[in-house]
Amino acid sequence: MIPSPTILLLGSGNVAWHLSAALSAKGCRFVGVYSRTVRHAEALAERLRCPVVDDLERAPKDADVYLICTSDDAIAPVSALLPENDGVTVHVSGAAAIDAIDKKHRRQGVIYPLQTFNKNNSPLLMGGFPVFVEAATPSDTDALTTFAHLFSDTVIPLKGEQRKILHIAAVFACNFTNFMYGLAAELMQENGLDFQLLLPLIRETATRIENSDNPMSLQTGPAVRNDLETIRKHLELLQSEPKLLGIYQILTQSIREHA
Amino acid sequence: MIPSPTILLLGSGNVAWHLSAALSAKGCRFVGVYSRTVRHAEALAERLRCPVVDDLERAPKDADVYLICTSDDAIAPVSALLPENDGVTVHVSGAAAIDAIDKKHRRQGVIYPLQTFNKNNSPLLMGGFPVFVEAATPSDTDALTTFAHLFSDTVIPLKGEQRKILHIAAVFACNFTNFMYGLAAELMQENGLDFQLLLPLIRETATRIENSDNPMSLQTGPAVRNDLETIRKHLELLQSEPKLLGIYQILTQSIREHA
Numbered sequence: 002m003i004p005s006p007t008i009l010l011l012g013s014g015n016v017a018w019h020l021s022a023a024l025s026a027k028g029c030r031f032v033g034v035y036s037r038t039v040r041h042a043e044a045l046a047e048r049l050r051c052p053v054v055d056d057l058e059r060a061p062k063d064a065d066v067y068l069i070c071t072s073d074d075a076i077a078p079v080s081a082l083l084p085e086n087d088g089v090t091v092h093v094s095g096a097a098a099i100d101a102i103d104k105k106h107r108r109q110g111v112i113y114p115l116q117t118f119n120k121n122n123s124p125l126l127m128g129g130f131p132v133f134v135e136a137a138t139p140s141d142t143d144a145l146t147t148f149a150h151l152f153s154d155t156v157i158p159l160k161g162e163q164r165k166i167l168h169i170a171a172v173f174a175c176n177f178t179n180f181m182y183g184l185a186a187e188l189m190q191e192n193g194l195d196f197q198l199l200l201p202l203i204r205e206t207a208t209r210i211e212n213s214d215n216p217m218s219l220q221t222g223p224a225v226r227n228d229l230e231t232i233r234k235h236l237e238l239l240q241s242e243p244k245l246l247g248i249y250q251i252l253t254q255s256i257r258e259h260a
Numbered sequence: 261m262i263p264s265p266t267i268l269l270l271g272s273g274n275v276a277w278h279l280s281a282a283l284s285a286k287g288c289r290f291v292g293v294y295s296r297t298v299r300h301a302e303a304l305a306e307r308l309r310c311p312v313v314d315d316l317e318r319a320p321k322d323a324d325v326y327l328i329c330t331s332d333d334a335i336a337p338v339s340a341l342l343p344e345n346d347g348v349t350v351h352v353s354g355a356a357a358i359d360a361i362d363k364k365h366r367r368q369g370v371i372y373p374l375q376t377f378n379k380n381n382s383p384l385l386m387g388g389f390p391v392f393v394e395a396a397t398p399s400d401t402d403a404l405t406t407f408a409h410l411f412s413d414t415v416i417p418l419k420g421e422q423r424k425i426l427h428i429a430a431v432f433a434c435n436f437t438n439f440m441y442g443l444a445a446e447l448m449q450e451n452g453l454d455f456q457l458l459l460p461l462i463r464e465t466a467t468r469i470e471n472s473d474n475p476m477s478l479q480t481g482p483a484v485r486n487d488l489e490t491i492r493k494h495l496e497l498l499q500s501e502p503k504l505l506g507i508y509q510i511l512t513q514s515i516r517e518h519a
Contacts, residue, residue, distance in 0.1 A: 130460035176481030207466035222435030
């Protein structure tokens with residue numbers, strides 16, 4: 002892969018937004034942006050100083066990388082519309098197989114950044130998270146490794162089956178964790194307590210696992226202590242919060258079985 | 261409360277370990293350590309350069325603070341054994357009421373540090389987490405506020421009912437969150453993947469909520485996107501992991517209902 006490859010970007014969501022910013026900062030040139038949401042494509046095209054691609058079937062055929070950052074279910078139809086080309090056609094999904102990309106594209110690949118992206122957040126520190134690559138041939142694996150090093154210091158070749166496991170682990174470690182934060186925040190706010198008070202606790206919980214091989218060994222709280230009296234009091238207080246109650250029960254039970 | 265109060269410590273667990281270290285560093289003098297686990301009491305007494313109290317009924321009566329850091333169910337029996345005294349008898353529990361302390365102690369109080377403590381971790385940065393105090397009289401509320409300022413910059417008077425809500429919120433934000441980390445780690449390790457790869461994702465998930473009023477607005481992942489195809493694939497892969505499967509299902513369902 003040449004040092005500053007040219008890129009056609011497909012998709013305009015959170016991942017497209019952050020990866021394209023990082024690649025642009027590294028000197029990559031974007032030859033076009035395609036998105037089913039035209040307004041988003043226009044915003045991204047303006048930022049990347051490149052044209053919007055309205056009609057995918059007439060997209061430029063000479064880009065080095067066709068970077069599909071759409072939702073998983075759009076990978077197949079979008080890649081089917083994309084003309085055959087000499088570049089590498091890659092998607093960035095943890096859950097989709099490499100062959101979600103239409104088979105007319107000979108050079109297929111996956112670049113999966115293990116990170117959470119949100120447009121509303123400031124640019125992420127690129128380099129600070131691992132990226133997993135997969136390609137149909139060893140030479141394309143090398144090419145994608147070089148490419149991914151533009152925005153990450155840690156690039157690891159990984160087959161689809163293991164990437165899917167990684168993706169589920171990320172759902173637990175990020176999506177479910179954020180949901181726990183959200184439930185705690187709602188409970189606090191309903192009771193006139195400022196959610197920000199929880200931030201030092203949240204920070205410490207996330208930080209202290211960095212020195213541990215096994216987060217389970219750091220488990221604290223009433224469930225792991227099998228403190229039935231405290232659990233009883235919590236369940237009583239949560240009677241008016243059926244959603245929290247159900248989650249409290251299953252997680253407490255699971256932690257107790259684990260301990 | 262005098263600038264460097266004298267303290268009798270009851271209990272030798274994680275909270276006792278960290279709070280006594282912080283208070284000792286601030287010049288407090290410990291007049292004794294009592295614990296049902298004699299070995300732990302001896303270790304703490306050595307560190308705090310004070311005697312072990314074997315027989316609680318003969319404990320010194322002239323300490324300024326009787327600091328009960330036991331498990332919740334030991335607060336009542338331990339405080340019942342403790343002789344009447346002129347100091348303030350306080351517990352540090354989020355879930356226990358102030359009157360869990362035996363009623364013979366006229367000056368009762370609670371000092372609840374909203375943080376997670378583990379002996380295996382290095383000393384926490386004291387000052388960096390909020391502490392909630394409750395006492396039976398305004399003058400003791402003031403005294404405990406002054407005392408808690410020895411190890412925290414943020415000391416807030418709070419009644420027991422709200423403290424219990426705070427404690428449940430902390431279970432979600434800390435204990436359940438750590439369990440999510442633990443489940444992710446086990447899944448990774450079973451599949452030959454290094455748990456450390458998840459750390460940048462975990463760090464970002466915890467950090468980005470600091471700039472947000474509402475973590476729910478930052479929710480990402482297949483559940484909030486209602487990406488049924490990815491959820492289906494995850495459920496299929498989790499068939500061999502019944503424990504993860506049940507938790508995945510209830511949390512995914514709850515996030516979808518929320519969105």
